[in-house]
Amino acid sequence: MSNTADAVTEMVQAAFVWSDLSGPVYTFAVVLREAELMPDDEDEYWEKPRKWDREHRLWVELGEPRSPEPGEPASLAWEKFVREAIPEQWP
Secondary structure, eight states, X not given: OHHHHHHHXXXXXXXXXXXXXXXXXXXXXXXXXXXXXXXXXXXXXXXXXXXXXXXXXXXXXXXXXXXXXXXXXXXXXXXXXXXXXXXXXXO
């Protein structure tokens, strides 16, 4: 029975991308805000989160880093995400 349940779960997961599901879309919105990368007009993100596939993929590849707590140093993964997510913002 569990093999069937696992197969069904895999099929469901394969049918969706991150931007189809509300949980990952919300989580990544929080990350974009923390990185100060959320567009000024947030509707741009909320209406079409799939436009952020490249940035989301980068974030996942880096291990889904989060911004540091106040007074704590940023992780290298977080700094890399912030710099590479929107490269035209950095020299």
